[in-house]
Amino acid sequence: MxxxxxxxxxxxxxxxxxxxxxxxxxxxxxVNKSIAELLNQLFERKNISKAALAKQSGMSEIYLHQIFAGRRNPSRNRLLCLCYGLGASIEEAQELLKLCGMAQLYPKLKRDAIIYYGLQHGLGLFEINDKLFDENEETLF
Structure with missing residues (x-):
């Protein structure tokens, strides 16, 4: 077929x-996969430990393990934090947001443009949060 x-x-x-x-x-x-399944697929493609991911994503290891176990569903902001922590590409982040039923990054929105830029240029989560704050936009956490 x-x-x-x-x-x-x-x-x-x-x-x-x-x-x-x-x-x-x-x-x-x-698509019948949970957020946890989708995140686990992305995580398996990256060379990072869950402890490092938690730190780079700005969240506790306990919360991270709850997400990966399917006991908690992250908000769009937290999912984006995980994308930064995983070093996800724009394509990976957009696909993850879409499959999780969340709005993809939309560059015509100033906040989304800043987040998009950070992913595209490999900036860290904390650096992007500073740029969002400097532009009077809501930070990711």
Missing amino acids: KKRTTDHLQQELMDSPDLARFLTKNENLF
Whole structure:
């Protein structure tokens, strides 16, 4: 079976007169992973310990372990902190936000543009928080 793009799936959804049939037909295409599963996938691709990740993400190890165990769901800000801690690329961060059902970074918003810039240029979380603060924008933590 040929792989179907998101655009194709969206068009099929718009054209479908029967939602139940569309859902049944495309069941295997829906993302069914928890935030913890998605984060664990990204974490496994990075060369970092959870202790270092907690420190670089500005959160306690206990809270971090709760997130990775699926007992806590992080806010968008905390998810972005984890992206900084993991050294995630823009593409990885955007995909993670999207799959977690959160708004992707939108460069037309000043705050998001600053966060985007930091990820793109490999800046640290604390440096980005300082830039957000300097621009009178809400910090990530």
